[in-house]
Amino acid sequence: MLTLFHHPMFATCRFVRLAFGEFNEELSLIEEKPWTRRKEFLALNAAGTLPVLLAEGDVPIIGAHVIAEYLDETRGVLKRDRRLLAEDPLDRAEIRRLCDWYLVKTESEVTRHLVRERVLKPLMPEALGGGSPDSSAIRAARANVRQHMKYTNWLAGTRHWLAGPRITYADLAAAATLSILDYLGEIDWSGHTAAREWYTRMKSRPSFRPLLADRVRGLSPVAHYADLDF
Amino acid sequence: MLTLFHHPMFATCRFVRLAFGEFNEELSLIEEKPWTRRKEFLALNAAGTLPVLLAEGDVPIIGAHVIAEYLDETRGVLKRDRRLLAEDPLDRAEIRRLCDWYLVKTESEVTRHLVRERVLKPLMPEALGGGSPDSSAIRAARANVRQHMKYTNWLAGTRHWLAGPRITYADLAAAATLSILDYLGEIDWSGHTAAREWYTRMKSRPSFRPLLADRVRGLSPVAHYADLDF
Known part of the structure; x- marks a missing residue:
């Protein structure tokens, strides 16, 4: 079994867990608090970022x-219609673009800020950046959530899965991101019917179950978080 | 000939130009100022980011x-020993990790700030974020340059090319980034002998020539910028 250094409230880490879950491959999870800059962890990844996968031979593979x-090259290519990347280079580019959209753009405009202010700061010692949440950062992130929901709704309304006719990494990246925002009660699902229908399908997949069981100390999820028929 | 929407002072765009240059494939370049949020450009890339390649059939491919x-899948795989990615999945992961290091980490800790404050702000109208440079942002970025030079020097001192025995995307990502910092005179090469030797090799490659000819309005490069024997 491979090992993943992760944090339950990082979208990039949830994305990797979903991907292995789709391939029915269990991971041994180690929760890492990257802000503590643990020496043993920095030896694996000098950048100090998550996620880090210990692949075959315990070689660290860094970044979502x-x-x-790596997962596609070593497993995905053999999965035929369960592969999470397409065969055609242009289709692959579209899947990768959407992964970047959620794991880089939504992350930097929305997710990172809400997670830092609402989840991490209350848990972090002051010397490492903990303390009271910055309400202006929360407000700015909340204003941006709407644009990302609108875009997701548009994608889900024009395609069966977000990048086309089959489920791909794009769906996992989007669902990983939205699952964190949903945990925090930051998503207004009304008026986003297509996105909601797509997310319900994602939530019902066996790969999603472990995410719905995630809990953060001192912060319960919204009531409908783990509800498959929300 | 394919078209690249780019900005001469974005490392991600220089990286793509170097990659096509290594394959001797000319690009038609269109300089884009993403902060103007030009409608025709947003229609190609809703995220409004650079670089954007118009691939075969004018399909936009987004992000470095x-x-x-895409370049590897459509050209690189046929290039044998001139391919810019490795064959082995673990070696490929190392190359991609280093691309991320320079184009994401160095970018967010150093390059983006120095380019914004020193290059873009003086050119941008005030309504779009222009104005006087923020000296504290410049100071913070400059403090970080040293760490990134130290790391590059370590890589260049332990491997012939940054990711191993052959030139790869990792070298292009690093050189694209350092070429911008060097243009701005932000690199102290003394004490970084291995990095300097590696960068001299990079600078001498035909793919690098167009970058050494780049000029930004109102801001000349340091004297040694285009000097192959600096």
């Missing part, structure tokens, strides 16, 4: 999209 | 690493 490519 | 994968 790098792990996704 | 997505373009690099």
Whole structure:
């Protein structure tokens, strides 16, 4: 079994867990608090970022999209219609673009800020950046959530899955991101019927179950978080 | 000939130009100022980011690493020992990790700030974010340059090319980034002998020539910028 250094409230880490889950491959999970800059962890990844996968031979593979490519090259290519990348280079580019959209753009405009202010700061010692949440950062992130929901709704309304006719990494990246925002009660699902229908389908997949069981100390999810028929 | 929407002072765009240059494939370049949020450009890339490649059939391919994968899949795999990615999945992961290091980490800790404050702000209208440079942002970025030079020097001192025995995307990502910092005179090469030797090799490659000819209005490069024997 491979090992994943992760944090339950990082979208990039949830994305990797979903991807292995789709391939029915269990991971041994180690929760890492990257802000503590643990020496043993920095020895694996000098950048100090998550996720880090210990692949075959305990070689560290660093970063969500790098792990996704590795997973495709070592497993995905053999999965035929369960592969999470397409065969055609242009279709692959579209899947990768959407992964970047959620794991880089939504992350930097929305997810990172809400997670830092609402989840991490209350848990972090002051010397490492903990303390009271910054309400202006929360407000700015909340204003951006709407644009990302609108875009997701548009994608889900024009395609069966977000990147086309089959489920791909794009769906996992989007669902990983939205699952964190949903945990925090930051998503207004009304008026986003197509996105909601797509997310319900994602939530019902066996790969999603472990995410719905995630809990953060001192912060319960919204009532409908783990509800498959929300 | 394919078209690249780019900005001469974005490392991600220089990286793509170097990659096509290594394959001797000319690009038609269109300089884009993403902060103006030009409607025709947003229609190609809703995220409004650079670089954007118009691939075969004018299909937009968005983002440096997505373009690099597309280039590898459609050209690189046929290049044998001139391929810019490795064959082995673990070696590929290391190359991608280093691309992320320079195009994401160095970018967010150093390059983006120095380019914004020193290059873009003086050119941008005030309504779009222009104005006087923020000296504290410049100071913070400059403090970080040292760490990134130290790391590059370590890589260059332990491997012939940054990711191993052959030139790869990792070298292009690093050189694209350092070429911008060097243009701005932000690199102290003394004490970084291995990095300097590696960068001299990079600078001498035909793919690098167009970058050394780049000029930004109102801001000349340091004297040694285009000097192959600096």
